[in-house]
Amino acid sequence: MEKISFQDIIMKLQHFWIENGCIILQPYDAQVGAGTFHPATVLRSLGPKDWNVAYVQPSRRPGDSRFGDHPNRLQHYYQFQVILKPSPDNIQDLYLRSIEALGIDPKENDIRFVEDDWESPTLGASGLGWEVWCNGMEVSQFTYMQQIGGIECRPVAGELTYGLERLALYIQGINNFKDIEWSSYGNKVSYADVYLENERQFSDYNLNYANTEILLRQFNEAEEQCIFLIEKNLPLAAYDFCISSSHIFNLLNSRGVISVTERANYIARVRHLAKLCCASWIDLGK
């Protein structure tokens, strides 16, 4: 298998999906926990219109903060997200060809679709599908979205989520994210060169310095602003605040200030916002 760089992985995936009917979107400019939170997935997966997009999404999981010391766990990482709506008959084949384009040959690597149904309590969303394993390692999530914001998806969108760092580690034959070759043109640049300091500083913030009073206030304010904008029929603007509340919740959680029963309550509040945004979006019929 040819060792391709991190940015080449992204370029090849983008190229593949352009050739297979997707437009390339840019990452959403808000802090999100996964590519799924991008309005291109949450809102656009609802409603009857066709929608075929691919995009990189930087994602934040404060709970995974490890100061960059852990070989494959980061509080900030990249997902490559593909939405195909309606899900095409040959979606599995497309996925397999996409990883072939990265040099992973399904004839030489044991690729498996292992049951994994996805659920996001904060988005009121769920889907059925698989983890995709490559020689025992999970490299992607493959989901047929059944409902988002409590609303059924018709037609159904197929969501492919690639773990870019995972893929890079596999393709480049290494074990530590710091060694990932980010670029192979001219001077070699590693992932550590680009992101290690981020990991360190943000881990410190997430675990030790995030001001919980400010966060609690911000959560309430985001909730308030979201509801207000829904009343003004601006679901896209409102959704920004829903995303914001979800990220704030993740931060509060990683600071350890939310108890088990409180957690259920916070999740319910974010879900409520998500439902409002989705319902409003559907009503607008865009």
Next chain:
Amino acid sequence: MNLLLELYSEEIPARMQKQASEGFRNIFIKKFQELGIEYEEIKVFSGPCRITLIAYKLNEFISLAAIEKKGPQVSAPENVIASFAKSCSVDVKDLVKKEISGNSYYFYAEESKTVKLKEILPNLIENSIGSYVWPKSMYWGNYKISWVRPLKNILCLLDSEILPVNYGHLQANNFSYGHKFMKFEKFSVNNPEEYFTKLGEYLVIADDSKRKEMILQSISKFSLEYNLEANFDEKLIDEVTGLVEYPNTLIANIPDEFMHIPKEILSCAMIQHQKYFPLSDKEGKFAAKFIFVANIISENDKNLIKGNEKVLAARLADAAFFYSEDCKKGIFEMSEGLKKITFHANLGNMSEKISRMVEISRILSNNNPDVIMATKLCKSDLCSGVVSEFPELQGIMGSYYAKSSNLNNEISFAIKNHYKPSGANDEVATASAAFVSIADKIDSLVGLYIAGERATGSKDPYGLRRYALGIIRLILENNLQINLKKLIDQIFVLYKNNITDNNQLVTLKKEIINFIEERYKNYLNKDFDAKLVNCLVDLNFCDDLTIIKDKLLSLTNFLQDNKGKEFIQSYKRVFNIVSSSKIDKYQEINNSSDIYEEDLIHIINKVSKEAEALEYQQLLVKLYEINPYLNNFFDNLLVISDDQLATIRRISILAKYIKLVDNFAKLKGI
């Protein structure tokens, strides 16, 4: 004739395949039976992408029995009659009228006829496909049908003829598809007989029992070759069989540096997370090798092996890192973290729970120091790195950390087993572990009740029933004489800071006792007659659960005996007379001029006195001594007589008998 039906889809969850095979088989058996279709055998095979049904030796012609279906009365509203006709797939004019008991009814009548199997099969098959309910199903694309995963193709042949089966957007054909990764081509199947061979050519082993056999044989072969043993659950083999269309069983290595980590971690990582088969040497120690099953045969099996080795090594590296950090920290320091873990929003944190549990353990074990220490530390592993990665190892890791902090075996044993029983079928903790387990469960049960949590008919999110049942089993199987009522009172004192309404205390305690009583009865009902259980459990059961069980045994045995049967007959007779008499005020009779009354009173009083000192078993026999006197009483006296006074007297004596018996077994319940 042979029938072949293949439902080809995207990967079906391994855990659902077997059930689906059985489910489909049963559906077809039932439908064939309904229509009188005879067959030699029906077999259903499952795999990640296929459910295949083959029915052997069907008859070409089926005779359908005559049908007569009763409909509404002729005088019924038009729409009712019309809908009946529709349900029989005919027009109203095709219905016949028949008189029954003076009323005229519509009937649908069909004479018996002979049809060709191929005419009725398509409909039958369509209905059958639709009637299996997957545990979870989904929609995809723009299609209207739902299935466990996207259904892509239906192959349906009756001998070599394609049956016109339609399901949603799919129309049956004679195609199938080869191995998704090794030979993904479309090909035709000409008849049911060639199905397996044809699929085999395209690298698919459609017969799951064959795939399983292949895997087992490979495992045996490796075991022999390396002089190792593979110990695994049937469930794992079945799951792995359901993850491959063509099994390629391979053996791989575990880096030596990880072999020192606790075997439960190795097991968890290999089995639960990666679906690998661990191997052990003849002494039962984990070997530095594992077996896994790939879905492809490649020229470069080395690549597959290396890849899987890397993944496992990464997981174990994580685990080893956490384990060593955890051991360095030590179980005592780990315990500090309990303050940060909430038990319940209204009941404080785990550290506070542990404090209460320690007090309870103190009471239960009579200040046994090992039990107390084990209780102090039993939840500390919740703050460990390993448990955060492998939550299923709670308790087990605690025992390792205890050992690593130089605590004795008794303590680590108690920590390891204190969750048992965690399910109705789980084994029960013993010795010191039993005390910790009871302390944990009863603290949770009482606390959650105080916090307002309850188990309803449909939901029990906190597992209150499991806690109660666990406590009961622990007490009975360890034969512990625990006064639950007293214990619960003591626990309420421990929770005094969490109790908001002191007026509700009595009601709340009663609720808890009743809840436990229900579970206790349920538990006993499994082995004993529910009516007998009811008779005995009402009597202050919570003073000592073990006594009740012994009594039940004695009572059950006694009543199976001839004496016992006589006894119960007598009792019933007396009970019926007393309860149907209109007398509600009984007299205290201690002697009488009538000899039969006198004898009966005398024996009742005698037995009353002697009974106190007897073992339950002997007591029952003693009660039987009264029977001959009862017989004499009834044979010679009229209980309900014209003499009012005599009647009152006699009823009173009989009531005393009832009262006596009920002291020992509330038989009025029967």
